[in-house]
Amino acid sequence: MRNRVLENVIGWGISAVLLILAALFLWAPIQVSNPVPEPVDVDRARLGARPIRVAMHDPPSIEVATFDMNCMECHALFESGKMMPGGLQRHNDIEMGHGINTNCFNCHDVERRDRLVLEGGETVGFNQVPQLCGKCHGPTWRDWQQGIHGKTVGSWRGGDERQQRYTCTDCHDPHTPAFKRGTPLPGPNTIRMTPGEGPHHDDGVHRPLAQWINQIAEHGHDDDAPP
Amino acid sequence: MRLPVLRQDDAGGGCGGCPPQDAPDSRRSFLRSTVAVGAGFAALGAALSPLADLDTDKVFAGEDFFREHYKELTAEDKARLFADIEAQIDREYGVQATVGDPRPLPGVEFVYALNLSRCDGNRACVHACVKENNQSREPEIQYIRVLEMPIGTFELERGNQYYSEKTPRPGHFYMPIQCHQCANPPCVKVCPVEATWQEADGITVVDYDWCIGCRYCQAACPYWARRFNWTDPEIPSDEINPDMAYLSNRPRSRGVMEKCTFCLQRTRKGRMPACLEACPTGARKFGNILDPGSEVSQILREKRVFVLKEEVGTRPRFFYYFDELSSRTTEGVAS
Amino acid sequence: MKEYLRFLYRCFRVSFVGDWRYQLWMLLLTIFVLLGVNAWARQFVHGLITTGMTDQVSWGLFIANFTYLVGMAAAAVMLVIPVYIYRNKELHDLVIFGELFAVAAIIMCLLFVVVDLGRPDRMQHMLMRFNFPMSLLTWDVVVLNVYLLLNLHICGYLIYSRYRKREPGKWFYIPFVFIAIVWAISIHTVTAFLLVGLGGRPYWNTAIIAPRFLASAFSAGPAFIILTLMAIQWFTSHQVPQKAYMTLRAIVVVAMSINVFLLGSELFTEFYSDSAHIASVKYLWFGIHGHDELVPWIWTALAMNLVALVMLYLPITRSRKLLAPACILLIVGIWIEKGMGLIVPAFVPSPIGEIVEYTPTLNEILICVGIWSFGLLIYTIFIRVTLPVLSGQLVADRIFHTTPNAAEEFAAANNGQSTQEVLS
Incomplete structure (x- = not known):
């Protein structure tokens, strides 16, 4: 008899439990959290193929009091000195940072200001700036000629009309040629990771031997203080 | 005929297969069993209730189920299929896209070269790639990772991939890593369904409609170049690149693998990859290694070139090199 | 043929019959199976994002359980x-x-592979393009399915012969038994090779994995069988000779000793050479750069394995009271070591040095519990059906209540008890 009761309890209990489970599935479903982070904003202007600066065209001209003026329109009238940085009365927007190359007329021709001067006094136009830079930057010029240095866009095929080779001044400011440091575009932001939540990094140079020697030098042999 | 009498607690004994039709409480017992079976099915049905939320347009889109492997598609199949995909893109994003199928060019083998002396870690390549190749923005998928490495080591583990300070940071160099389009690709070898393969120009592609999502290729890749769609990818409609190719940048579905294809939708038409064009430093170089006059051929001849993890024998088509002197960060010093 | 279908039907019926402990056990398993089904339905709708896996750690609990269970299948x-x-x-x-x-x-195993797929709806692609013999995963599919068929055939044939009260024809199963022995080794070897063959994952790229796989499998599997036999003996009238336990115990001891030895060899090689390749091993045992999620697990596993091994070496485990806990320790220890301990560290750090840890989600755990419960459920049913066949209670020529007066006959034969009473 006890068995019969137990059997009934179990028999109906099974149905009851299964129905409760069904109800829970339907009305109290388990929620899945969404670990997908929000998309990050990216400055799309930085993603194009355009040169990062506007190089001086040939013949050169600059804007003076809203007028486009050719170099010689002024320089034919006014005399200007030879050694300039810091002492310029005009062209104040020029920021000089070209290492030991501080003399304007290392590059600009004294007589014809719309020309650039090569070694031996020969002059070239502003569109032949690589030849000028090659005066000092020999290896880089050689690399550029072979396509190793610099940037080629449009096509990888030699002779393709879409192909375009950037010259020195498409990327480098001739007066301050080194690239400036800048803020990088956003880093990875993948699932279960948020920006900046990157793994821990013990920065610094990994020179175990040097560190060990320094440690000994500072603390002596028996000192096991951390480096 | 006599059954052995069983121990009371004997779950293992009992008479088998005896529907107790004529037993005294057979009716109640039958009712009880029926209800239990019914409850079981109800619970099973309820357990499957999340399936009601399934977006069938995404999982079983169109004729997905019967779709053939890329290599078995005839020209007519492709025309019909591509039109279907274009229609689906139009439905989903409202964008008039063209899905093409540029084939490898004869006499062309693509090679990438990257100048570690020039890269300044600005990540323009990363995001240009995302934009060009219609990668998912949410969750984010990026094919390129840039490592900020302390000078003096080449242990990748020491690199920081999450840097956000101004770059280049003194004492560091930057190393972008993406698919190396190996000549001996481990990812292709391991795929159980041949959903990924290497084409004649060296590009390893994925048939997104064939991949079953086992992620074995992801485990096999020594460069961590493969990305998985853990859920439905999301791309804002206004950011879709409509110039698509079947084997590269058409929108992917969930549960499949994807990877860098050297922008084959561009490069097989003679154009440059998007990451290269976006690079403001000119650190990236791309071209045909079979053409001795190409930029990459010059680099491989002239420069001190190396490949990442040469010891794993994958023979990458992605080369890193350094300049003789680094002028990258040292302001105002000539090289 | 008709007789065979009738056999299957009767087996089906028997599997629902049992005392309250049986019913409760089956109910419990059914609940967990349903929870697993529910979790899987959710995963199917939302994608594998419902798991804790990432591009960095792209295999997790599913594959860990898969490799572990391939090992367990060696028990036979x-x-x-x-x-x-x-x-x-x-x-x-x-x-x-x-x-x-x-x-x-x-x-x-097969279920774990299926739930791990990003697109289970495309499984038919396997039939259309099968990258055999290049992909080790295709090898695994072949060997696992053949092993399944071999075992289904061997026990199906033996049980059915017993049911028909026929002497099993030697040629119908003995050759398959020997094939199965070799085959069991092949399923481990292939599954180990699946991981070992990946040059980009130094943690797996070591020849010792396959032998270790076999050693741990040959200890965890028989340990599980010991527990099963104990349960059978405890809950049913089926008698298990003491010698069976002792034979199995000897197997477990030998296999486990080899396993521990191989583990020691591996750890020595890694830590003494101390090359850059040990990042993953270091992560597993000590943690790297402050990431040490697996460290407590692996030390627990090691402790469990060692305690179990020592217990098994001592004569105390001749008694079943202590043999059972030793087996449980060993099964759990190897589950940690061969599951999470073998799969996850290979992904940490990632091939390009990123350290992302892996924590399974609730949904993922529920799916695993569901599959385990399903496995135990069918195993319970198998045993439930097999026992009466072996003891001669369920045989072909015995007609129970299939004729109108069968119930009376039955009652007469059982001192007036009804079917329900006999069964309850």
Whole structure:
């Protein structure tokens, strides 16, 4: 008899439990959290193929009091000195940072200001700036000629009309040629990771031997203080 | 005929297969069993209730189920299929896209070269790639990772991939890593369904409609170049690149693998990859290694070139090199 | 044929009959199976994002359980070898329990592979383009399915012969038994090679993985069988000879000793050479750069394994009271070591040095629990059906209540008790 009761309890209990489970599935479903982070904003202007600066065209001209003026329109009238940085009365927007190359007329021709001067006094136009830079930057010029240095866009095929080779001044400011440091575009932001939540990094140079020697030098042999 | 009498607690004994039709409480017992079976099915049905939320347009889109492997598609199949995909893109994003199928060019083998002396870690390549190749923005998928490495080591583990300070940071160099389009690709070898393969120009592609999502290729890749769609990818409609190719940048579905294809939708038409064009430093170089006059051929001849993890024998088509002197960060010093 | 279908039907009926403990156990398993089904339905709708896996750690609990269960499927062989090679007759009946467990384990393996797929709706692609023999995963599909068929055939044939009260024809199963022995080794080897062959993952790229795989499998599998036999003996009238336990215990001890030795060899090689390749091993045992999620697990596993091994070496485990806990320690220890401990560290750090840890989600755990429960459920049913066949209670020519007056006959034969009373 006890068995019969137990059997009934179990028999109906099974149905009851299964129905409760069904109800829970339907009305109290388990929620899945969404670990997908929000998309990050990216400055799309930085993603194009355009040169990062506007190089001086040939013949050169600059804007003076809203007028486009050719170099010689002024320089034919006014005399200007030879050694300039810091002492310029005009062209104040020029920021000089070209290492030991501080003399304007290392590059600009004294007589014809719309020309650039090569070694031996020969002059070239502003569109032949690589030849000028090659005066000092020999290896880089050689690399550029072979396509190793610099940037080629449009096509990888030699002779393709879409192909375009950037010259020195498409990327480098001739007066301050080194690239400036800048803020990088956003880093990875993948699932279960948020920006900046990157793994821990013990920065610094990994020179175990040097560190060990320094440690000994500072603390002596028996000192096991951390480096 | 006599059954052995069983121990009371004997779950293992009992008479088998005896529907107790004529037993005294057979009716109640039958009712009880029926209800239990019914409850079981109800619970099973309820357990499957999340399936009601399934977006069938995404999982079983169109004729997905019967779709053939890329290599078995005839020209007519492709025309019909591509039109279907274009229609689906139009439905989903409202964008008039063209899905093409540029084939490898004869006499062309693509090679990438990257100048570690020039890269300044600005990540323009990363995001240009995302934009060009219609990668998912949410969750984010990026094919390129840039490592900020302390000078003096080449242990990748020491690199920081999450840097956000101004770059280049003194004492560091930057190393972008993406698919190396190996000549001996481990990812292709391991795929159980041949959903990924290497084409004649060296590009390893994925048939997104064939991949079953086992992620074995992801485990096999020594460069961590493969990305998985853990859920439905999301791309804002206004950011879709409509110039698509079947084997590269058409929108992917969930549960499949994807990877860098050297922008084959561009490069097989003679154009440059998007990451290269976006690079403001000119650190990236791309071209045909079979053409001795190409930029990459010059680099491989002239420069001190190396490949990442040469010891794993994958023979990458992605080369890193350094300049003789680094002028990258040292302001105002000539090289 | 008709007789065979009738056999299957009767087996089906028997599997629903049992005392309250049986019913409760089955109910419990059913609940967990349903929870697993529910979790899987959610995963199917939202994608694998419902798991804790990432591009960095792209295989997790599913593959860990898969590799572990491939190992467990070896249990059968470790019973088969003494019986058929050393002609140990006392274990004869017990072989079937081992083989049935192999069937259940392989079914679980296949389920774990299926739930791990990003696109289970495309499984038919396997039939259309099968990258054999290049992809080790295709090898695994082949060997697992063949192993499943072999075991289904062997125990199906033996049980059905017993049901028909026929002497099993030697040529119908003995050759398959020997094939299965070799095959069991192949499923481990192939599954190990699946991981070992990846040059980009130094943690796996070591030849010792396959032998370690075999060693740990040959200890965890028989340990599980020991527990099963104990349960059978405890809950039913089926008698298991003490010698069976002792044979299995000896197998477990030897296999586990080899396993611990191989582990030691591996750890020595890694830590003494101390090359850059040990990042993953370091992560597992000590943590790197402050990431140490797996460290407590692996030390627990090591402690469990060592305690179990010492217990098994001592005579105290001749008594079943202590043999059971030793087996449980060993099974859990190897589950940690061969599951999470073998799969996850290979992904940390990622091939390009990123350290992302892996924590399984609730949904993922529920799916695993569901598959395990399903495996135990079918294994319980297998045993439930097999026991009366072996004891001669469920045989072909015995007609129960299929004729109108069968119930009376039955009652008469059982001192007036009704079917329900006999069964309850």
